[in-house]
Amino acid sequence: AQSVAQPEDQVNVAEGNPLTVKCTYSVSGNPYLFWYVQYPNRGLQFLLKYITGDNLVKGSYGFEAEFNKSQTSFHLKKPSALVSDSALYFCAVRSLSSASKIIFGSGTRLSIRP
Amino acid sequence: DAGVTQSPTHLIKTRGQQVTLRCSPKSGHDTVSWYQQALGQGPQFIFQYYEEEERQRGNFPDRFSGHQFPNYSSELNVNALLLGDSALYLCASSSSQGYAEKLFFGSGTQLSVL
Numbered sequence: 001a002q003s004v005a006q007p008e009d010q011v012n013v014a015e016g017n018p019l020t021v022k023c024t025y026s027v028s029g030n031p032y033l034f035w036y037v038q039y040p041n042r043g044l045q046f047l048l049k050y051i052t053g054d055n056l057v058k059g060s061y062g063f064e065a066e067f068n069k070s071q072t073s074f075h076l077k078k079p080s081a082l083v084s085d086s087a088l089y090f091c092a093v094r095s096l097s098s099a100s101k102i103i104f105g106s107g108t109r110l111s112i113r114p
Numbered sequence: 115d116a117g118v119t120q121s122p123t124h125l126i127k128t129r130g131q132q133v134t135l136r137c138s139p140k141s142g143h144d145t146v147s148w149y150q151q152a153l154g155q156g157p158q159f160i161f162q163y164y165e166e167e168e169r170q171r172g173n174f175p176d177r178f179s180g181h182q183f184p185n186y187s188s189e190l191n192v193n194a195l196l197l198g199d200s201a202l203y204l205c206a207s208s209s210s211q212g213y214a215e216k217l218f219f220g221s222g223t224q225l226s227v228l
Binding site for chain 1: 159
């Protein structure tokens, strides 16, 4: 069965510092990996995805994620955090064998202090 | 171009009642997925509809059922409501063209069961 794990419920970072939100996955076959962000009282918004190719993928709002097959990880990163990045972040996975189902992690609350 | 729209935005029901939630997908999308997001949790996959049929289902009881109409809009029905059904219900649309298509989410319907 496919799954994702987000080991940190909350990440606190000072504005201007780099940030990392961690995600590990478990899936049979090649994974399709995603990051979504959720602002209060809103649905989820797509940030970026990894399908194949370069292990470093760039997404919206200056975010990027690094795919590491040996560690089965897909960590979200940003070189310089903004207060407006404060939100709930979800890692998600889809496998080729489960064509339609995308499974989400439990989420990590990112808090950026001024 | 309207995104994914859901109605109603909020709903209060009592145990044992039935509820219907509605979703209109983003223009050009033909696939609709429904997710349940309990407070403090990640979205849990309920099911997905494509070509008016349920294509895949998550680990939810038969009390949860759905429908997709020829115009691709969709309904989620929940019968015999339980207190534990209180959650944010998210609709997500995508296109069946290509692969690993990202999901576009609506803002959700907040269901409270008393």
